[in-house]
Amino acid sequence: MQKHIRFLSGALLALSLSAPAFAQDQTEETEASATTVVATVNGVEITLGHMIAAAATLPExxxxxxxxxxYSGILQQLIQQSALSQSFTETLPPRVVYSLxxxxxxxxxxEVIENILAGTDISEDVQALYDEQYGSIEAEDEYNASHxxxxxxxxxxxxxxSLDEGADxxxxxxxxxxxxxxPxxxxxxxxxxGAMVPEFEAAVIALEEGEVSQPVQTQFGWHVIRLNEVRKADIPTLEExxxxxxxxxxxxxxxxAIERLSQEAEVLRPGGDPVDPALLRRIDLLE
Incomplete structure (x- = not known):
């Protein structure tokens, strides 16, 4: 099954990374590129490009x-995978063909989406979004309180x-x-x-700076609240x-782009319900 293949791949990488890292023979400084060959397995080349692509998909x-x-771990994994794949002489099973x-x-x-994004100037869109989301909002009050x-x-x-009698x-x-x-x-x-429970927030809003509330009951108990200061919350700048x-x-x-290209494509679907959705779980059909 494909899950066994994924497990094997992960196991090979784990073993590779746990093995000693052998020093690379780099006696001469060379200009490397994606096509630089880093190893061959039975005459099949493994390039730096293969390694970079593999590294980019690794877990964090x-x-x-x-x-x-x-470097050592990925190279060893690719060598192992190459040796294993070359030993396969049968016809690829459907699960592998469809997965590929x-x-x-x-x-x-x-890649199509990346190319579209690379060719699209979104600076005006970003400014429009900022104006829409932040341009007309009023700064809300923020409160500093003790209780x-x-x-x-x-x-x-x-x-x-005690407080009325001068206690700090x-x-x-x-x-x-x-x-x-x-403490x-x-x-x-x-x-x-919205940061505090409603009863507490209402009591704070009703106070003047430096004023102490009457006892306020919430689900946590009874509070005596002092409003220390009020300020306007900062509205984020565009750069932020x-x-x-x-x-x-x-x-x-x-x-x-996805919507446009999907609409432009000629899509034909058989009428009626030709496939039972439950068949999605029939992995055995890929054997």
Whole structure:
């Protein structure tokens, strides 16, 4: 089965990368290219291009390896695969033939999209997306608040009394708050709309800077809240979101190209329901 082939490929690579990295004989400095031959197996060439293409598809954990280890491991894998594939003298089974056709189709289709994107100027599209998404929005308020969290309303009222009598808010939070922010004086830092539970957020919005709330109940307990400061959230600049917007613009161009080329293609499908969808699971049909 094909899954066994994929497993074997991964196993070969793992074994290759775990083997000692042999020094390459590079006594003379040469100009390398994708066609540079790095090994031959029974007269069949393995080129630097084959190695680069193989390296580009490796999982992330292999990409972190040193160049020497990666080079040795990939070369050994390609040599092993070449030796194995050359030993195959039978007719390729349908699963391999169809897989190769699918892989070629996918790679060529991807190349078409890359060429379309390379020939398309998306700078105006990126600017338009920025204007649409950020140009007319109003900066939202952000709040910096501290709180003292206790279990009961009675305890919260006692905290209020202490604060009214001149107790320091941060010191009281460190002494009495049961929340994780207690050791830090109850400081919650900056947050925007939706970051806190509704009851807490409503209480914060109703406060003036420096003002302390009456006890507020939420699912976590009872809070005594102080609003430290209010500011307007920064609206991202075009440069800050350029990468994200370029991705959106490229997706739009690619989707339009796919739609156009699909519409232009002559597509014929047999009428009715010639194939039972359940047959997709019949791997045995590829034997």
């Amino acid at each position: 954990q292999y990409q972190q390896l040193s160049d020497d280890v990666l 056709e699918n892989e070629k189709r996918s790679l060529v289709a991807g 003292i969290l206790v279990e009961t309303e009675e305890a919260a009222l006692e905290v209020m009394t 808010f941060a010191e009281t939070a460190m002494e009495k708050s049961t929340g994780p922010s207690g 830090g004086g109850g400081e919650l830092g900056w947050f925007g709309s 979101v350029r990468t994200e917007l370029e991705g959106q613009a490229r997706r739009t161009v690619a989707e339009a």
